[in-house]
Amino acid sequence: MLYRRFLSLVDRLPLPSVRLQRVLAFVVILTQGGIAVTGAVVRVTASGLGCPTWPQCFEGSFTPVLHGEVAVLHQVVEFGNRLLTFVVVLAAAAIVLAVTRARRRQEVIVYAWMMPLGTVVQAVIGGVTVLTGLLWWTVAVHLLASMAMVWVATVMFAKVCEPDEGAVTRPLPRPLRLLTAVSGVALAATLVAGTLVTGAGPHAGDKSVDRIVPRLGIDIVTLVHLHAQTLVAYLALLVGLTFGVYAVGATRAVKLRLKVLLALVVSQGLVGIVQYFTDVPAALVTVHVAGAGLCTAATAAVWAAGRTRKSVPQPTDASVDSRNATV
Numbered sequence: 291m292l293y294r295r296f297l298s299l300v301d302r303l304p305l306p307s308v309r310l311q312r313v314l315a316f317v318v319i320l321t322q323g324g325i326a327v328t329g330a331v332v333r334v335t336a337s338g339l340g341c342p343t344w345p346q347c348f349e350g351s352f353t354p355v356l357h358g359e360v361a362v363l364h365q366v367v368e369f370g371n372r373l374l375t376f377v378v379v380l381a382a383a384a385i386v387l388a389v390t391r392a393r394r395r396q397e398v399i400v401y402a403w404m405m406p407l408g409t410v411v412q413a414v415i416g417g418v419t420v421l422t423g424l425l426w427w428t429v430a431v432h433l434l435a436s437m438a439m440v441w442v443a444t445v446m447f448a449k450v451c452e453p454d455e456g457a458v459t460r461p462l463p464r465p466l467r468l469l470t471a472v473s474g475v476a477l478a479a480t481l482v483a484g485t486l487v488t489g490a491g492p493h494a495g496d497k498s499v500d501r502i503v504p505r506l507g508i509d510i511v512t513l514v515h516l517h518a519q520t521l522v523a524y525l526a527l528l529v530g531l532t533f534g535v536y537a538v539g540a541t542r543a544v545k546l547r548l549k550v551l552l553a554l555v556v557s558q559g560l561v562g563i564v565q566y567f568t569d570v571p572a573a574l575v576t577v578h579v580a581g582a583g584l585c586t587a588a589t590a591a592v593w594a595a596g597r598t599r600k601s602v603p604q605p606t607d608a609s610v611d612s613r614n615a616t617v
Contacts, residue, residue, distance in 0.1 A: 336364065337364035419432050458598070477585065
């Protein structure tokens with residue numbers, strides 16, 4: 291009943307064009323990845339507890355207040371990141387309204403609804419992170435959830451760009467499709483290992499002298515090597531996938547996405563190497579998180595390219611007449 295009422299209200303909106311739907315879907319990717327980057331800025335500037343409570347910023351106030359124990363800069367950075375959540379929610383709500391009003395196929399609508407629902411879950415995870423005093427594993431879950439949202443948003447964008455009425459095609463044979471999935475698993479392992487490095491690293495998100503932020507008690511060099519090994523495995527799978535794609539003569543779109551992905555992964559590896567030998571500077575941490583989002587989106591794009599939907603050309607009057615004449 292409630293959903294029917296929602297549909298009746300949506301039907302009063304102007305009919306969105308396919309172009310507008312694509313733009314909104316792309317904006318969703320940017321906002322989901324962007325808030326992960328701003329979250330990294332919060333962490334490297336030690337502003338993680340600039341707003342020490344949640345959902346309020348301070349007890350009795352949803353906005354920052356002058357407080358002798360919390361620097362104004364930290365309050366501004368953390369509160370600014372919280373405000374960006376509303377931008378993410380607006381983008382997610384916009385794509386839901388657009389695809390619902392356009393009466394897109396069920397698959398597209400389901401992916402669209404995952405955006406606002408996932409954002410709410412992310413906000414709760416962020417609240418738990420603050421309330422637990424930036425416990426390292428809550429920070430890790432927060433980042434991994436962001437990467438998952440980037441993946442889903444990218445697949446949603448691919449679905450939005452496809453026609454609703456058309457034949458499902460598989461540009462990649464099943465073995466290569468499975469190899470793409472395994473590459474996604476390797477990416478997930480690389481991201482998890484990266485969060486472990488973060489959990490033991492120097493950027494805890496807060497540097498208050500009267501507060502000790504819980505950290506992961508494992509030698510960081512060991513974790514760095516683990517992270518590097520998972521990255522090498524991920525890259526090796528992508529190289530193998532690339533050879534396979536060229537061997538079967540896949541479409542130009544698949545080849546282009548793979549080239550972009552390989553370039554991003556190599557660049558991300560180089561950034562990580564520079565980080566290691568320069569004692570993890572704050573600026574490069576933010577760049578590395580942005581690179582993680584880009585690699586996630588690019589991998590999801592390759593995955594989505596393995597199963598697409600194409601329009602079936604409608605017969606023209608001339609072709610119908612020709613077939614009738616033949617009969």
